Amino acid sequence: MDTSVRHRILIGYGSESGNARALAQRLASEPALVPFAPRVLPLNDVSTEALQGQQPLVIISSSFGDGEPPGNAERFLAQICQTDSLAGLRYAIFGLGDTGYPQFCGFTRQLDELLQQRQASPLINRVDADACYPEFFQQWLTVLDRVLQGDAQAGQELMLRVKAYGADNAFAAPILERKRLNSSEPGAFHVRLDCRDSGMVWRAGDALYVLPENEPAVLARLANWWQLPEDSPQLEPLRHKELRQLSKPVLRELARLSGSEPLKAMLKISQKKLLDDYLWGADLLDVLQDFCQPECVTPEALQALLSPALPRAYSIASHGQAGHIDLCIREVAYARGGRRRRGMATNWLLQHQGPVQVYCRSNPGFHLVKDTSVPLILIGTGTGIAPLMGLLREMQASGQQRKTCLIFGEKSADRDFLFKQELHMLQDEGVLGRLITAFSRDCEEKYYVQHAIAEHADHLRGLLQEGAHLYICGNKRHLQDAVAGAIDKVLGRASTQAQQPEERPWQTLQQQGRVHLELY
Numbered sequence: 001m002d003t004s005v006r007h008r009i010l011i012g013y014g015s016e017s018g019n020a021r022a023l024a025q026r027l028a029s030e031p032a033l034v035p036f037a038p039r040v041l042p043l044n045d046v047s048t049e050a051l052q053g054q055q056p057l058v059i060i061s062s063s064f065g066d067g068e069p070p071g072n073a074e075r076f077l078a079q080i081c082q083t084d085s086l087a088g089l090r091y092a093i094f095g096l097g098d099t100g101y102p103q104f105c106g107f108t109r110q111l112d113e114l115l116q117q118r119q120a121s122p123l124i125n126r127v128d129a130d131a132c133y134p135e136f137f138q139q140w141l142t143v144l145d146r147v148l149q150g151d152a153q154a155g156q157e158l159m160l161r162v163k164a165y166g167a168d169n170a171f172a173a174p175i176l177e178r179k180r181l182n183s184s185e186p187g188a189f190h191v192r193l194d195c196r197d198s199g200m201v202w203r204a205g206d207a208l209y210v211l212p213e214n215e216p217a218v219l220a221r222l223a224n225w226w227q228l229p230e231d232s233p234q235l236e237p238l239r240h241k242e243l244r245q246l247s248k249p250v251l252r253e254l255a256r257l258s259g260s261e262p263l264k265a266m267l268k269i270s271q272k273k274l275l276d277d278y279l280w281g282a283d284l285l286d287v288l289q290d291f292c293q294p295e296c297v298t299p300e301a302l303q304a305l306l307s308p309a310l311p312r313a314y315s316i317a318s319h320g321q322a323g324h325i326d327l328c329i330r331e332v333a334y335a336r337g338g339r340r341r342r343g344m345a346t347n348w349l350l351q352h353q354g355p356v357q358v359y360c361r362s363n364p365g366f367h368l369v370k371d372t373s374v375p376l377i378l379i380g381t382g383t384g385i386a387p388l389m390g391l392l393r394e395m396q397a398s399g400q401q402r403k404t405c406l407i408f409g410e411k412s413a414d415r416d417f418l419f420k421q422e423l424h425m426l427q428d429e430g431v432l433g434r435l436i437t438a439f440s441r442d443c444e445e446k447y448y449v450q451h452a453i454a455e456h457a458d459h460l461r462g463l464l465q466e467g468a469h470l471y472i473c474g475n476k477r478h479l480q481d482a483v484a485g486a487i488d489k490v491l492g493r494a495s496t497q498a499q500q501p502e503e504r505p506w507q508t509l510q511q512q513g514r515v516h517l518e519l520y
């Protein structure tokens, strides 16, 4: 045995919700570690002397916020930053994270870099683990044991790092199914993507980001503007560019290239409303046709100017164990200036043959509350039912039976009752308790979800008095205020303008963390 590593071992953890702490405590009791008399401390309690000493430091930590340290590791990070040299320190890092966050294992990656910059040496390559961390832990433990027995090579060979997907590194998901869910216009569709072999981790409530491409018809129109053949290779680089959401710097550069005074005038701060009105539903071709000349703005200039197509977010309508990701999307189709247009990503998801580039992002604010005794009130309008279906499907898959009421709003029961059969099945299985619908156009007077809330006030009041959480998804402009007002009335107080917001029952529910919103 290499006696150089046979010192007491210090295990420092950074943990917000307990996973890393539990792992650190488990590690200390492993037979492989016991001979090293391990000490377990929150990272904040690891002293500078301990860092300068001979004992190896094993760090087990999660990342929080935007790849930041958990609270009990913040001071430790500051301490490392203030230390010039940690030569002689030997360490191993096991990072816990979630690939659903943009800064996956951000803190432990940062720590690894800082320690190496200060000449500390890793005993084992850093681990970046996600939800599968118990499996990684087992493999890592075997290697840690070998390293502590003197096999330094084993630590350098181990590579346990989950690949995190993002805009620069998306997963190509084949489309498994597309199905129309309504018979009115615009169409609402169920789209299923195959994510089985991706290694992506997601939960009901999370979002899927789609990286769309511009449809050939749009590129053909651009080619026409330059009087180029429709299949001109000069247009190819624009296929992946953002042609819909045009930033002010892009518009300013177009104004400069074309010398267009009207466009320059519209970009003045005082003309914001005019610009917003003009850009509503517009795309690059509109701006080119309205303000520019083909000889002033070349495809090459645009290629340099435009950013890559922005990822579009969709609520996931399936649960994390399904292997596939379901979306429920509404077609976007409209006419402007005599030209038919379609939503870029929606159209891509509905028309494209072949895989679609995607990645997931976590949305902890819309995850199911863990305590299954807490009742749920789910309220969704139109395709806003998507994440609510995800929650119901997660409850079904995990055998959860809790008091649950879904209020679904749409136009007509005959044409727009999305997921009707499945919802009735979920009721039969006891996953969904009460299903309340609000079809606005089925009776003479408009009937919306807020009216349904008022009609079923007694039932909802009972659930709220039992501590129910509300999950609300739909249109930002209409839904939140309407539901908030209706819930205020259910709980016995009509909201008035004069009333202080903090006096409203709705506000109290929000402060208690019982309102989960997904509005768009």
Ligand SMILES: Cc1cc2nc3c(=O)[nH]c(=O)nc-3n(C[C@H](O)[C@H](O)[C@H](O)COP(=O)(O)O)c2cc1C
Binding pocket: 014, 015, 016, 017, 018, 019, 020, 021, 061, 062, 063, 064, 065, 066, 067, 068, 070, 096, 097, 098, 099, 101, 102, 103, 104, 105, 106, 364
């Ligand atoms: C609000 C919130 C923010 C998070 N932020 C990140 C993050 O930025 N990067 C990451 O990799 N994981 C992130 N996570 C995931 C946690 O690191 C992961 O759940 C870990 O297992 C928690 O371990 P702990 O219980 O020891 O704190 C976040 C989790 C939550 C709930």
